[in-house]
Amino acid sequence: MLAINTRQFWAVFFTKLVFNLRSEVSRTYLGYVWWLLEPVLFVTALYIVFGTFLRTRTEDFLVFLVIGQVSFSWFSRSVSNASRAMLGNKGLMNQVAIQKLFFPLLVVCQDLVKQAVVFVAMLGFLLYMGVDAGAVWLTLPLIMMVQLLLILAVGFVCAGIVPLVPDFRFLIGTMLTITMWGSGVFYSYEDVLLERHQNLFLMNPMANLIKNYRQVLLDGVQPDWSALAVIALISIGVILAMMWVFRRLDTTFARLALQ
Numbered sequence: 001m002l003a004i005n006t007r008q009f010w011a012v013f014f015t016k017l018v019f020n021l022r023s024e025v026s027r028t029y030l031g032y033v034w035w036l037l038e039p040v041l042f043v044t045a046l047y048i049v050f051g052t053f054l055r056t057r058t059e060d061f062l063v064f065l066v067i068g069q070v071s072f073s074w075f076s077r078s079v080s081n082a083s084r085a086m087l088g089n090k091g092l093m094n095q096v097a098i099q100k101l102f103f104p105l106l107v108v109c110q111d112l113v114k115q116a117v118v119f120v121a122m123l124g125f126l127l128y129m130g131v132d133a134g135a136v137w138l139t140l141p142l143i144m145m146v147q148l149l150l151i152l153a154v155g156f157v158c159a160g161i162v163p164l165v166p167d168f169r170f171l172i173g174t175m176l177t178i179t180m181w182g183s184g185v186f187y188s189y190e191d192v193l194l195e196r197h198q199n200l201f202l203m204n205p206m207a208n209l210i211k212n213y214r215q216v217l218l219d220g221v222q223p224d225w226s227a228l229a230v231i232a233l234i235s236i237g238v239i240l241a242m243m244w245v246f247r248r249l250d251t252t253f254a255r256l257a258l259q
Helices: 006-026 033-053 061-083 087-095 102-128 135-161 166-181 195-201 205-217 225-248 250-257
Strands: none
Touching: 006 102, 033 061, 033 102, 061 102, 061 135, 061 166, 061 205, 102 135, 135 166, 135 205, 135 225, 205 225, 225 250
16 A cells, blocks of 8 residues: 655645546536525525425525525535445545545545635625625634634534444434524524523524624624634634544544545
8 A cells, every 4th residue: 555645645635626627517517506506505595495385484584595505505515425425436535545525625625616606696696685895804804714714613522423333424414404593594693592592593603604604794793712712623623633633533433434
């Protein structure tokens, strides 16, 4: 089995990243358009259900919904993909002695590239809808960075559990769905929760991030820096812990890949 050093690790990483993105595009007729079409379809479905059938629509409901769905779909898709990363790359794991963290990190970065395109399109849509862009929008990359840390933390945990307990992958979709319903993607927590329950609701990091995205993009208000700092610090702690776990279980993961 071929072993690689740190420099080769990153060379392989970026080569594989570009190759996977190009390969994904080449497998679909719509190519890069699908990166935007997928979130548009999700938003349309939610808008029809909650904005039309259930009559929860407000004046700014569409942009409110777009911000919530775009940010949550990034989290959901990346965590789901990261959880399957090692099982889906058994062939490469058997050929190259590479740190197993490579695989979930790779899929998270692939989704980051696609999400950057989606976020740019979302900002263009908000401007088209008449949302005023202010200097506070410059804080958006920092919120995205915090969300990326959260995605890495949760994605690494799921990626580490699934090879050891394969049935766990069936629970991930259910847990992500529950998280979506508890994150305020299509409703305002301030309208449906009593004040004493709102702080509990915001303990869900995705609910807190969605709140901060809307606070910046719709209200033109600075994000809650203390909440973002807490999410970032906890996520970094989990990431470092999972890096240690992946190193300790490297041979275990390699052995499981042969089964």
